[in-house]
Structure formats: C-alpha cells, structure tokens
Amino acid sequence: MTASVDDQPAEPLLRVTDLAKRFGDREVLRDVTFEVPRGSVQVLLGPSGSGKSTLIRCLNGLETIDGGRIEFGGATVVDATGLADRHPSRRALARRARAQEDAWRPLRTRIGMVFQSYDLFPNRTVAENIRLAPLKVQHRDRDEVDADMDRLLDRVQMGDYRDAYPRELSGGQRQRVAIVRALAMRPELMLFDEITASLDPEMVRGVLEILLDLARDDMTMIVVTHEMEFARRIADTVLFLDGGVIAERAGGAEFFDHPRTDRARAFLESMA
Ligand code: ADP
Ligand code: MG
Numbered sequence: 001m002t003a004s005v006d007d008q009p010a011e012p013l014l015r016v017t018d019l020a021k022r023f024g025d026r027e028v029l030r031d032v033t034f035e036v037p038r039g040s041v042q043v044l045l046g047p048s049g050s051g052k053s054t055l056i057r058c059l060n061g062l063e064t065i066d067g068g069r070i071e072f073g074g075a076t077v078v079d080a081t082g083l084a085d086r087h088p089s090r091r092a093l094a095r096r097a098r099a100q101e102d103a104w105r106p107l108r109t110r111i112g113m114v115f116q117s118y119d120l121f122p123n124r125t126v127a128e129n130i131r132l133a134p135l136k137v138q139h140r141d142r143d144e145v146d147a148d149m150d151r152l153l154d155r156v157q158m159g160d161y162r163d164a165y166p167r168e169l170s171g172g173q174r175q176r177v178a179i180v181r182a183l184a185m186r187p188e189l190m191l192f193d194e195i196t197a198s199l200d201p202e203m204v205r206g207v208l209e210i211l212l213d214l215a216r217d218d219m220t221m222i223v224v225t226h227e228m229e230f231a232r233r234i235a236d237t238v239l240f241l242d243g244g245v246i247a248e249r250a251g252g253a254e255f256f257d258h259p260r261t262d263r264a265r266a267f268l269e270s271m272a
Contacts, residue, residue: 011074013038013189013220014059018081020067021054021244028054029244032068036189039218043231043252046241047267052224053115055241056193059222060111061104064097072110073188078103109138112182115193118174120166120181126153127162130181138185145184152180156210172203179210190214190221197226228271232256240264 014036021029029051036042044052057063059070061077069079078100088096120129127149134145153159156176166174175195182190192211196204208230211223215234225231231238235252240263248255248264259265 010038012036013073015071016059016068017071018068019055019058019065019070020080021051021058021063022066027244029058030067031245032241034239034246034249036220036222037236038220040220040236041215041234042222043235043238044222044224044241045231045238045255045267046247047270050241051244052241053193056113056115056191056222056224059189059191060113061100061108062113064093064100066096072107077107109133109185110187111189111191112185112187113191113193114175114178114182114195116195116197118166118171118178120174120177122166125163125165126158126169126177129166129177130184133181134184148184148186149180152183153177155213156180157206170203171199172206175199175203175207176210179207183214188220190219192221193224194226226271228256228268240267242267 012035016035017033019029019032020027032055034042044055046052054063058065065078065080067080067083069081070077080096083096121132124132130149130153131142131145134140134148135142150159153162156179158173158176158180161169161173161177166177169177179195196207199207204227208227211221212230212234214221223231223234232252235255238248238250238252238255239246240248240255240261242263248259248261250260255264256268259268
C-alpha cells in the first residue's frame with residue numbers, strides 16, 4: 001500500500017524533547033520527553049515535589065529551561081539543547097532567561113493556565129477580569145469578547161455573576177471564573193495545575209465537570225490533579241513523574257490498571 005500524506009501522523013501541538021530544569025545545582029527535571037497531540041488530554045501525576053508544577057511552568061515560559069527543546073504548533077519555541085554548561089555564570093543565566101522570555105512572548109495568549117490559587121483581580125468584577133486580556137493584550141473587538149464571555153460563563157453556570165466581585169464568590173465559583181478567563185483568550189492549549197486542591201470537597205466535582213466538558217470538546221489539555229477517579233476518566237495519556245523524570249507513560253486506564261513500575265504502584269497505593 002502506498003501511504004498518502006493523509007496517513008502521516010498529525011504534527012503534535014506540543015513536543016518536549018530532553019527538557020532539563022535546574023534550580024541552582026539541583027536538577028529538578030531531566031530527560032523529559034513527551035508529545036501532546038491536538039485534542040488530547042495528558043494527565044501529569046506524581047508525588048509532591050516530583051516536578052509537576054515546574055514542568056507546567058516550563059511549558060508556558062514561566063520558568064527558564066536549562067536543556068532540551070520545546071516546540072509548539074510545529075515551530076521551535078526554545079532550543080536549549082546546546083546548553084552543556086553545568087555551572088553557568090549569573091550573566092549567562094540572565095541572558096538565557098531574557099532570550100527565552102522573548103521567545104515565549106508571541107505564544108503567551110495561545111496557552112492558557114489555571115492553577116491552585118485563583119488570582120483574580122480583587123478590585124475588578126468577574127466581567128472585567130475576563131475581558132482584560134482579550135481586550136488589552138489581544139486587541140479584540142469588545143462585542144466579540146463579550147459574546148465569548150457570556151457563552152463561557154453560561155457554560156460554567158456563572159452567567160448571573162458577571163458583575164460580582166471575586167470576594168462575593170465561593171472558591172469553586174472563583175475557579176470557574178479563572179477557567180473562563182483563560183478560555184476567553186481562545187487558547188490552543190490549556191494547562192491546569194491542581195485547580196481543585198484548595199477547594200472545599202463539595203466544590204470539587206463542579207469544577208472537574210468543566211474539564212470533562214472541555215475534553216469532550218477536544219480541547220488540548222495538560223492536567224495535574226490529585227483526584228484519581230477524575231484522572232482515570234479524563235486521561236488519554238498519563239505521564240507519571242517521579243524525582244524529575246518521566247518514570248512511566250501509559251494510556252489512562254492502562255496506567256491505573258497495570259502500572260509497570262514499583263514507583264507508580266506505590267504512588268497509586270498512596271493515593272487510594
Ligand atoms: P510538584 O508540583 O510535583 O509538587 P514542584 O515542581 O513544585 O513539584 O517542585 C519540584 C522540586 O523543585 C521541589 O523539590 C521543589 O522544592 C523545587 N523547586 C520548585 N520551585 C523552586 C524554586 N523556585 N526554587 C528552588 N527550588 C524549587
Ligand atoms: Mg505542584
């Protein structure tokens with residue numbers, strides 16, 4: 001059979017190759033290699049301190065990387081493969097940070113992030129929080145932004161809270177707004193870092209349902225979570241991080257039903 005161009009696997013949205021990250025002399029991530037196909041959900045699991053948040057932060061330019069390469073949408077964003085110097089000077093580090101910051105700038109609005117502590121502006125209403133970046137950063141049309149906002153707020157059952165201030169909302173409601181604020185930029189990739197970790201138990205389900213809904217809509221996502229039932233439901237792929245390396249990579253159900261490594265088994269037992 002002749003393979004046509006259509007048979008080629010589609011270019012992944014994100015490709016990470018041999019990523020390394022150090023804080024001073026401590027290497028907190030190394031040899032991290034994985035791909036995120038468009039429309040897929042990658043769930044990042046691992047013990048506390050294994051490097052999950054640091055990895056997420058490396059994927060939208062909030063951390064400088066010290067080795068490896070990050071490609072987004074088929075183009076190289078940061079190439080740090082040549083950085084063999086284990087003990088760079090302060091100046092070299094500052095130069096590296098500046099260069100990577102510049103490289104990420106054009107991509108900032110294409111990648112959305114929500115993390116544990118919702119950081120809504122306290123002195124702005126829900127609507128003002130959501131509109132800010134699409135209007136000021138993306139310079140989009142106000143009517144279009146508002147239409148997006150209304151649709152998204154309705155979708156997360158927050159349509160009645162446009163004019164509320166963050167202090168008037170519960171933690172779960174604030175996280176919903178934080179998700180909408182990120183989605184209002186029409187990102188191609190969403191990063192979620194333990195977004196239910198500081199919520200009261202009764203708020204957790206509603207927020208996780210939103211992510212399941214986004215997954216059904218083929219949003220490309222990387223999700224860090226401690227909610228194992230949810231992880232199993234949403235994951236196309238599980239990346240199990242331990243001590244800064246990907247110790248195991250498997251399909252969602254496969255990881256939970258047949259963990260291959262002792263470390264993954266111990267982790268799953270600790271979460272049960
Ligand atoms: P996780 O999210 O899996 O709990 P983190 O990515 O937060 O793990 O942390 C991974 C390791 O990196 C930990 O040992 C942590 O102490 C260290 N670390 C994280 N951020 C910093 C920082 N800004 N400076 C120094 N060490 C850090
Ligand atoms: Mg973390």
